[in-house]
Amino acid sequence: MTDTNTLTDRYIAAALHSVPTAERDDLERELRASIADAVDGRVEAGETPPTAERATLEDLGDPAHLAARYLDRPTFLLGPAYYFTWLRLLKTLLLIVLPIGAIAAVAVDLLDGMPPQRIVGTVVTSVLAIGVHLTFWTTLVFVVLERSGAKNARPAGAKGVPSWSLDMLPDVARRTTGVAELVVMIVGTVLFAFVVIWQQQVGFVRDDAGDPVPFLRPELWGFWIPALFVLLAVSVALAVARYRAGRPTGTLVLAGAALNVVGWTAALVLLLRGELVDTRFFDRLDVTAATGDWNVVYQVTAVIIAATVLWSIVDDVVKWRRAARDAG
Template identity: 40%
Template sequence: MTTSTLTERYLFAATRNVPAAQRDELSRDLAERIADTIDSRVESGASTPESAERDALVELGNPSVLAASYSDRPLVLIGPRYYLIWRRLLLLLESFVPATAAAAAALGLVLAGGGWEVIGSAVGIGITVAVHVAFWVTLVFALIERYDTGAVDADELLAWTPDQLPQLPEARRPHRRADLIASLVWLAIAAAFLVWQQFGIVWFGGEVAKIPLLDPELWSFWLPYLFVLIVLEAGFAYWIYRSDWNWVNALVNLALNAAFAIPVIWLFVNGMLLSPDFLALIEPHLDADAERVLSVLFVGGIAAVCAWDSIDGIVKAARGGGRGTLDFPGNRSPRRTGA
């Protein structure tokens, strides 16, 4: 029986996280089992030839659970019954709750007039929240596992369907090519802006003020540092195009975002980012409240953009690469389209 795309996606999802030595054998065994199940359903009349493959995969269930049973790799942190539900919920919460708490804390500290210590405090709060989320979610599931009465149907909570299968790596490549081009274009614009702003870009009173936006003193280290980051980001974008998202790449993405956001926010909070001439030009036209609001918007904007990009990489890695994401409102995967 010729293996169709849906079956290939199921085999890919089931084998991608098992040891390489077991991958080929597991793939062969599963392919045979799927083919036998399809033939059996058609012969018994349980499914039509058109729907037999999809029905067979639904009958086999979540490929991660099936792979765990085949590879003698029990899901034991919480217990096989609730492990995948625990993992899905924990990844979902950790993808945005700590970052949201850190951003809210940073915003409050900036509004209260905090200085550079805002960064350290916000990071500390984010880490603390992440630890608490992991602890309490795990504790709740451990209690459910211990005192389970059978009232909760784990399979129903997982609600797995073939629509959730990841695309094959080769099917993702066109999307990754578009992402690569977009990333390189934006990085080129950022590099051009860093050079362009030095020659005066401030439009004031109907004329371009011939003053730089960023402090020229930054050329001694920080602006070259940003150019190095741009080069690293370009190399990383190409690497993602070649290898797709995984946990290592998600951590590298997080590190690159932190390497940009932390110095830029620190320079801004300490009054070292913008040029003195630019500040002297605009400050007479802004009152204290306007300056505070603009400062909060700048810091919050930088933190939000970098946090979102980091979260996006994490959820793509959790979903197995490609453009897929964890399922939460406003973040639907464009690749979940059925058979």
């Protein structure tokens, strides 16, 4: 099988990532020709092809810098030595911290007894404030680094600040996790958390006094629903890690399976004990007579959920094994 995921392919893909589509073909041709000439020259001088390829790409440097030079794009927010390192770090922090901050803000507002219609506004405000502070303080750190006499040193010398290297190039042909999948997962998680809160505070089923009748038992707010929000935050963090890896890894698959087992086992135990769903919800909808024995309904539902979760875990393992086999 032809290798379509060489270092050169990965480097060029990284360089083309921020280049307008109309200009990508020209840049790709120039880059491939330039890299091929440099590699051939090194091979003629006695280097092996893999060594020559790696040395050539290392000499070219960060592909983002290369693309910026090609486009004549200014990168002087912090200075060219630190700009792309700052940008990579800030993107990572925003992807991880903002979803967690949104979920935490919802939980805090709920515990304070804030009405749902106000929760949305405070969550948006909180997320914007977190984003502004995160951007400001991260930028300030890099500005201080650049103006403290460290500008003549490599950015890699800054503790905790990752510099570019060939090992950071994504696997172009084998990437299986895209940004669309990540965004859908995060948005779906946030919406699910909102629905959990909404069904308790507003809902669409009401009792004779006009108060909302929740789908989930109110007693769950003592421990189980806050624990659910924690699990949702962890699942978002895992999704971000999986996106950055580009494909499933053994550690991420194991962590995801453990999260599924812990979360769904707790949910199924509560369901089978009759401690998850508030049956008053169905009583108000007049569906109790049609369902018959609730224990039978719970058991059938539990089997369906368990089978779905098991299939999801097996599917993740299969994808991981396939990705590992392809990489090998």
